[in-house]
Amino acid sequence: MKIAVCPGSFDPITNGHLEIIRRASRMFDKVIVVVMSNYFKKTGAFTPDERVELIKRVTGDIPNVEVDFSYGLLADYAREKNAIAIVKGLRAVSDFDTEFQQALANKKLNPEVETVFFTASGENMYLSSSVVKQICEFGGDISEFVPPEIRDDIEKRLRKDIKI
Numbered sequence: 428m429k430i431a432v433c434p435g436s437f438d439p440i441t442n443g444h445l446e447i448i449r450r451a452s453r454m455f456d457k458v459i460v461v462v463m464s465n466y467f468k469k470t471g472a473f474t475p476d477e478r479v480e481l482i483k484r485v486t487g488d489i490p491n492v493e494v495d496f497s498y499g500l501l502a503d504y505a506r507e508k509n510a511i512a513i514v515k516g517l518r519a520v521s522d523f524d525t526e527f528q529q530a531l532a533n534k535k536l537n538p539e540v541e542t543v544f545f546t547a548s549g550e551n552m553y554l555s556s557s558v559v560k561q562i563c564e565f566g567g568d569i570s571e572f573v574p575p576e577i578r579d580d581i582e583k584r585l586r587k588d589i590k591i
């Protein structure tokens with residue numbers, strides 16, 4: 428069975444992430460989307476559990492996707508799950524430097540696993556969780572950037588004019 432892990436902060440998951448997950452699910456037998464703890468140094472808008480729940484909700488229709496979180500090293504996590512690939516999305520040249528560095532480090536730590544890059548679609552290449560959070564915080568419309576099932580949760584958490 429060909430297993431891939433798809434790591435990230437997912438704070439929160441966006442249409443950009445979801446597109447990469449869907450494409451990966453067509454290439455691998457199983458895709459494990461993993462919310463990584465090393466991304467939590469900066470406090471996020473959502474807790475790890477919340478991020479996992481949001482991802483589960485929007486990937487529920489993809490049978491070969493699992494969602495998990497990890498507090499350890501990605502290279503170790505991939506080994507533990509018998510993954511053959513780490514799937515990442517590349518948006519622009521600006522992503523390349525860090526992604527290349529991470530891929531080399533992960534190869535050193537776990538030579539069994541390949542990092543595979545999917546190019547972002549033209550539509551989503553400007554999209555990041557930070558952009559979504561900024562737009563939402565100031566009352567902008569995020570409906571084109573995040574799956575409809577989780578839009579309310581994001582607005583409730585971030586919009587300054589909504590009281591909960």
Ligand code: ADP
Pocket residue numbers: 434435436437438441442443444447514515516517518522546547548551552553554555556557
């Ligand atoms: P963000 O930069 O949105 O916080 P993450 O750290 O959660 O993203 O990223 C997890 C992975 O998803 C990374 O490989 C990142 O490049 C990829 N990714 C994020 N947004 C997009 C997008 N709009 N299109 C393609 N890949 C993306």
